[in-house]
Amino acid sequence: MTDASLGSAPHSATAAAAPLLRVETVSRVFDDGQVHALRDVSLQVRSGEYLAIMGPSGSGKSTLLNLLGALDRPTAGEIYVAGEPLSKHADLDRLRAETIGFVFQSFHLLPTLTALENIQIPMFETARSARQRVAHARELLEQVGLTVRADHLPAQLSVGERQRVAIARALANDPRLLLADEPTGNLDSAAGAGVLDLFDRLHRERGLTLVVITHGAEVAARAERTVILRDGRLQETPA
């Protein structure tokens, strides 16, 4: 892992205290009411908090993550990001591009692009010039310890390296919130630990708000707080 600093300074103490995410009695129903994925879920995530969401398969974890990431809309209830209700947000694409970073279990890097190019993809929706995009992507690659892999295609990288490139891509637009869906699910224990170490550093050094979905207790153990979803309901929130 690199010793390079992880970029942006932590968010201010005032910002850290305020809830970045507020979920109010959210339900999500699919298939014309046949499937209740989430039932009256309420949750707050403070700015700068590291939260793990655990639960068995089919409990609604990914549905909740999609809602938190403005990829989907709830059937009932409201989600607030930085105090603003998503249902009234005019441009969710812009919100996702500028405020939220996604890390997926299967990395989802574009196979035609090198590591350096994959990291630049989210920056197309910003005002950065091509030169600035490359320079920033190189900084991010350095931060995740993959400078020497800049010109490698995803297929030429190990799975751990691919996930670190995906994390660098998620950080491309300096988001306030990082959402990770089973980020170590496809990694061996060493690569998984490397990714979790990276998350720790992002949280500590950048003050990044992290929400991680996981099956693994060792992943959840890294978080400040864990909530458990079962059958679409938040059952407990252990300290």
Added chain:
Amino acid sequence: MQFAEVIAKNLLHRKTRAALTMGGLALAVMAMATLLSVAWGFANSAAAYYQARNVDIVAVRAGVSDRLTSTLRFDLGDRLKALPQIADVDASLTEVVSIGEGSLFGVPLRGLNLHGFAVGQLQITAGKPLTPEEHGQILLGVELADAVHKQAGDSLEVEGRSFTVAGIFSTTNPLESNSLCASLADVQSLMDRPQEVSEFQIRVSPTVRSDADLRTLCQEIENLRGSDRQPLGLKALPTRQFVDSATETKLAKSMAWGTSAIVLVLSWIGMLNTMLMSVLERTREIGILRAIGWKRSRIVRMILGESFILCFAAAIAGLLAAWAVLSVLSRWSVTRTLVSPGLSSTAVVGGLAIVLLAGGLGALYPALRGANISPTEALRYD
């Protein structure tokens, strides 16, 4: 990295499909550009023939569909000359013949009035010009002479009758360069059309200055009546209009545009199929792009961009192939009298426009479909 590089890399990732799609489109463009060039080349060559002789108006028999073999009495030329706005009149009898014991078909044979102005425009490069005193003489265009391997002094069989090659004439006009000329009397005799001509070529006097004056004069020619007060039956048209309205020209252009329309539809279907497959295969990839913040409009631009790059490359390849095909056809004995080498500007503009239009239309639905891919659905897609 530029956005265009993302588009180009998407295409290069599926090289075989991109190459096959481009190949199909290029073939379509080649067919269309070749036909358009043949049609326009034919019309331009015909127009150039008259322009080289400063012909302002061409008069033929009214009501005939095939003006090349229109039938008029030779002495009508005197009535035309009598009009004060007309400076000079020449007549010719054109037939399409086979030569060299049927080895070459569809060769234009022009019977020239040896006292008219047209015959003086021929640039004899070998042998001698036609003279009223000698019959059974013929002049060959330089390309035709080369095709049938004849030179001055050789004999040549035309429609079963033997002629002596008096000389070879040179011209930059491909249609004319692949034609042959004889005296009007010899062609009338050969084709059993005594005292007949197929058209009058008219030079107007300096008093006819505008297009409106030219049209008025054409009307006056068409209104001419004989001693029996019956119309002379002439159809007069300014040169370019005459060429463009000729049945052969209209037929060639109609066929070319008809083929182009088919090309447009085939290209549209081909592009629709290719881009739709491409979008369906990349459902998850496009969903990821949407998830990380790409707007729908950028997805549309990406897919349309891929289509336009394919189409543009196909257009260039197709036009180059058409140029090569025209070069071959313009040398081949069967087609050399009809085909000029080189692409017409209509073919270049038409080829580019049609394939880009087809590409744009074909990619529009896949692009919109791609833009509407739900990120959450895409993330579940495998």
